[in-house]
Amino acid sequence: MSARTDDALAAEWHRLMGRYQRLMCVLDRELGAEHGLSASEFEVLQQLEQAEECSLRMSVLADGVHLSQSALSRLVTRLERDGLIERKSCSQDRRSLFVALTDAGRTRYADARPTQRRVLREEGSDCLEQPA
Amino acid sequence: MSARTDDALAAEWHRLMGRYQRLMCVLDRELGAEHGLSASEFEVLQQLEQAEECSLRMSVLADGVHLSQSALSRLVTRLERDGLIERKSCSQDRRSLFVALTDAGRTRYADARPTQRRVLREEGSDCLEQPA
DNA sequence: ATGCATAAGATGCGCAAGCAAATAATGCAG
């Protein structure tokens, strides 16, 4: 019994890997070619766009995009260098930082979003089931 | 309508990313710590174990593990260096290579498999639905 | 036979990821 369950889990994991890798790969390529963004960078912009006042603390953002803190730190550095977001220090706790979308960031997100949605429609129709 | 569908797809994609990253991260850590294998290396050993005569062509293997051809080439180099697999040239088409499990590779897979299954059970119970 | 398009793998390159250690700011115990 346990063996059968385990093998079913392994098979499901294998399918999950396949769906993820395929979509991620295409998203990275298309978003990169058309808008100069990686899929992770797009996710960050999206999280910020949806957040109150378009700003979030680093650690919250790291959770939201499923990235390690160090990876997020560097990703934010890149987006800041490109002028799409800003680090804003937090007066209440000087250890924390808020990350906020700039106007350029909002624009870039608005431009890139249709591309992302299109890829999800084209490549994800057979990969992404309806939400449970 | 299209907008709602697109947003649902985006939300589903976000969940897929989360499930994948979480599982992949834990698998890499545990398999690495306990058996010196990455999750991708484990997948390669598993594909070979399940294959006829425990050998597959590189390109077939690359598909099976959802990896680029170059990534697989290097992965195979590492596994070969560790003595877990062998490259065997194909007499019918000298461009092709077969990759085969060694005895050490079979043993390593047998050792690592319970770890992988345990992680899938512990971390994946809420991530991996039953197969459709 | 010769040439050329194609296929399978390997390799140079740059990039982004995770872990672990470093830095900096808090806050609490004495």
Next chain:
DNA sequence: CTGCATTATTTGCTTGCGCATCTTATGCAT
């Protein structure tokens, strides 16, 4: 106030990935 554990973020290091390109092998057309 001083020291120490804790929290938030950054940075050094190593590793693995994908893309583009190179090399070798096929095989078909002439």
